[in-house]
Structures are given as C-alpha cells and as structure tokens.
Amino acid sequence: MGPELSLNTITVKSLTLAQCIEACARHGIPGISPWRDVLQAMGVDAAAKHIRDAGLKVTGLCRGGMFNLPGAIDDNRRAIEEAHAIGADCLVMVCGGLPAGSKDLPAARDNVRDGLHAILPEARAAGVTIALEPLHPMTCADRSVLSTLGQALDLCDELGEGTGVAVDVYHVWWDPDLARQMARAKGRIAGFHVCDWKSPTTDLVFDRGLPGEGVIDIPAIRAMAEASGWTGGVEVEILSNHWWAQDPEAVLREIKARHAFC
Amino acid sequence: MGPELSLNTITVKSLTLAQCIEACARHGIPGISPWRDVLQAMGVDAAAKHIRDAGLKVTGLCRGGMFNLPGAIDDNRRAIEEAHAIGADCLVMVCGGLPAGSKDLPAARDNVRDGLHAILPEARAAGVTIALEPLHPMTCADRSVLSTLGQALDLCDELGEGTGVAVDVYHVWWDPDLARQMARAKGRIAGFHVCDWKSPTTDLVFDRGLPGEGVIDIPAIRAMAEASGWTGGVEVEILSNHWWAQDPEAVLREIKARHAFC
Numbered sequence A, B: 001m002g003p004e005l006s007l008n009t010i011t012v013k014s015l016t017l018a019q020c021i022e023a024c025a026r027h028g029i030p031g032i033s034p035w036r037d038v039l040q041a042m043g044v045d046a047a048a049k050h051i052r053d054a055g056l057k058v059t060g061l062c063r064g065g066m067f068n069l070p071g072a073i074d075d076n077r078r079a080i081e082e083a084h085a086i087g088a089d090c091l092v093m094v095c096g097g098l099p100a101g102s103k104d105l106p107a108a109r110d111n112v113r114d115g116l117h118a119i120l121p122e123a124r125a126a127g128v129t130i131a132l133e134p135l136h137p138m139t140c141a142d143r144s145v146l147s148t149l150g151q152a153l154d155l156c157d158e159l160g161e162g163t164g165v166a167v168d169v170y171h172v173w174w175d176p177d178l179a180r181q182m183a184r185a186k187g188r189i190a191g192f193h194v195c196d197w198k199s200p201t202t203d204l205v206f207d208r209g210l211p212g213e214g215v216i217d218i219p220a221i222r223a224m225a226e227a228s229g230w231t232g233g234v235e236v237e238i239l240s241n242h243w244w245a246q247d248p249e250a251v252l253r254e255i256k257a258r259h260a261f262c
Helices: A017-027 A036-042 A044-053 A072-085 A105-126 A149-159 A178-184 A218-227 A248-261 B017-027 B036-042 B044-053 B072-085 B105-126 B149-159 B178-184 B218-227 B248-261
Strands: A005-008 A031-033 A061-065 A090-094 A129-132 A163-168 A189-194 A234-236 B005-008 B031-033 B061-065 B090-094 B129-132 B163-168 B189-194 B234-236
Touching (some): A005 A017, A005 A248, A017 A031, A017 A036, A017 A248, A036 A044, A036 A072, A044 A072, A072 A090, A072 A105, A090 A163, A090 A189, A105 A149, A129 A149, A129 A189, A149 A163, A149 A178, A178 A218, A189 A218, B017 B044, B036 B072, B061 B072, B061 B105, B090 B163, B105 B149, B129 B189, B149 B178, B178 B218
Parallel strands (some): A005 A031, A061 A090, A090 A129, A129 A163, A163 A189, B005 B234, B061 B090, B090 B129, B129 B163, B163 B189
C-alpha cells in the first residue's frame, strides 16, 4: 500500500528539494518523487536522510533513460545508485527520442531495448524497479520513442524481472487500446502519475493541467490501475509554464484540493 | 493508378480554388484535393467544370466527420454530394473530438461509429469512398477521437464496403504497430498524405513541415503503402503558419522540389 498522494518535485520546480520535503510534511502529502537535478543539488545522502526523517515515501526517481544521448548507460547506472540511496520505489525511464539527425525510428527503439538490457543487472542488484514510462506520441521525436503502454509491456515481457510500467494518464488517456493494456499490466504497474489534458493545449511539453482542468477521465483510468493491483495512490506531476509562474504554496493547496478529481 | 503528386489546397490557403487549379496546371501538379470552404466559395458546379477542364485528378475532398458537432449527419451528407459532384476519389473523414464539456471518450467513439453508419448508405449510393483518417493522438480532445490506423481499420472491418483509410504520415509515423497495420490495410488505402514532423514542433496543429524538413522517414511509409497496393502517389497537405506566410508560388516550387523526399 503506497501513499495516497505523492508530489513529483517538478510540479513546484522553483523549490529546492529541502523545501519540497518540508512542504510535503506541512501540507500532509505523504509521498515524494524527486527529479535528479534537485536531488543532486541537495546531495543524495543528505536528501535520503531528510526524506526518511520526514517520514515520506519515495514513489519514484525521475528519471533514467534518454538512451539516444552519449554516455546514457553510465548515467543510468548512476541513476540506479541514486534511486537505491533514497529508497525510491522505482526509477522512471523516459527512454529518449531519435538521435540527432536520424529518421530511423526502428533503430532508436532497438537502441532503447539494448540500453535497458545493459542496465538491468545493476537495477536488479540494487533492488530498483525499472519503470518504463510510455510518453505521449507527440514526444516521439525528442523525448521518447516508447509511445504506448502496449509497447512498454512488450518490453517488460522481454526484459522480465525487475521491470514494470509507469502509467501517466496524460500520456495514455487517448489510447484506443488502453483498457486492454491496463488489464495486461496486472501486477506490473510501478507508478501512477496524474495531471490533465487541457483543451486547447498550447505547448507540447509545458502546458499540462492540474487534475480537473482538462478532459481526462482520471478516475476511470485509476480504476483500471487498481483493478490491476495498483495500491499506490497518485503522484502529481505537472509540467506547466502557467503553474510554475504561481506561488508554490498556492499550487500545493490546489493539488490537495484537486485530489478529489483523481 | 493515381497522380504522382496532388496538392491539398490548405497548403496554399491564401489562394482561391480557381487559383489553385490554375497553379496545379502551371506547375505540372496533376492532382488536387480541395477543402470544402474553398470549394463552396467557388461553387461546386463551376469547380467541377474547371477541375475537369484542367485535366486534374481529384484525390480527395477535405473533409467530412466532426460527429461531435450538432448537425453533423446532414453536413456529412452534403459533403458526400460535393465529393460526388467533383469526382473525388474519397471523402476524407476527420471524425471529431470530445463533445464540449465531455470526458467520455468511449461515448465519443461510439458516436463516431453511429455517425458513419448513418451516412454510409448515401456514400455508397454516390460511389464516394469514406476515407477514415486517424489523426495524431495530440488531437484527440478537439479534432479526432480516431487516433490510430489499427482503430480506423477496425472501423472499416465493421462498416464494410465503401470505406477505407486515409494515411497521413504526420499522424501515424510514431506508431509502434505501424508496419503491421499498414500490411493489414492492403487494398483499403484511399489516400496517402505527406508532410513532416519538425523537431521541435511549436504548435499542435499549425507547425507541420514540408517533406524533408523533419524526422519522418516518408519513403519507408510510402513503401509500406505501395506494398499494400497503393498506386496513388502523394498528396501534399501542409498546415503551417510558417509556410502560409510565404509566397504561394515559392511554396509550390518547394513542393515540386521536395517531392524527392517522398
């Protein structure tokens, strides 16, 4: 049983990790999922201690992946160490887009598969679940050639033990095959992220809505996750130029208030 | 055997249909695919005569669909009449997004199915192929709840005679299941549209690239289409604030020059 609510730190990206930890405790948010930049800025050991002292559950570390970039394997191994150090439930994988100048999507997907095979032994040894996160197809060129839940589960089938999927409703809500794939994910959901699809959406990356601001039937997708054994509540991950411009305290209050929309 | 190259009129949307017809003839572009607004502005009968006199093949009429809007069925019936009048190979269907205020995606999809069943008798009687065009998942909320080629083919399976698919590389290039679905589309491809995915893309609708400007391996997808029996060449459909701001003559020259990227 995971925490009912977790804060992905990018949601309030003007805050340091220390401030996020303190804010979670103060607002009664029992879970946290840091990004690596704020984790490294605080220092991994200090962060691990503060998070433990605050009694927060670490629902994930964002993020490994980006296998299209040079040095990706070594960087993913460091991410696995960091995830282990802070006791994260999983390392969320944003697998990377096309290499610069390439139009070869099948090759990019093969490269992701190879990269995952390369890092999996370290992940298993560290007890860190590799959570494959399919990203919305509009990010295929520059962020993730892993685009659907079905594709992620195919990879899990191949990779086996120590892998799972991170389901973000923003990335999967449109999928006509969603119900079937969510059932197929039984026992393999390693993270459940929420935000909302605003209509219209004005930016391909930084215009996500808080739960209830958009058109996603979040409770319906959450019910699918729970039918597949997920008990970890929701992690709120909002990349939004609009919300980033607001007072973080107000954003945290909104997140608490909008929990009813999840 | 269709024309090797066809101009979708929205690519040069500052031109009237009469100007588009004249430009196709002058630039040696043997096919045309008008949008309904420019067709209606010219008058359907006058347009039909001018297109015939210019010796152009009509590769499609854009567009029917939008079943989420009031009056959609009657409007689609008018579109079928127009497609018949200009001898269009097909009526391209952009099926519509969620109804205003709705989060019920399954219901919106059922409504699309019902709408297609309603208009199919008229389409068959008129000899107009209904070309279901899956649109990129980023348009699911506001333009098309039909998001994948597999989903479109499932509908074709159900609807039967008189239906097919319009494949636009922009909408399908990211799909991990593309090769399988393109093979499944054998004999059912009713249109093949090209443009390119720019990386980064700055607008969800109006930032498409000309062939070669982006990351899509267009020849690879075209080869899949031809392996499935498609002989109709490529229809160039570019929705782009950038290209719309250029001299249409320059855009037409670019289209001719970039045909090698298809």
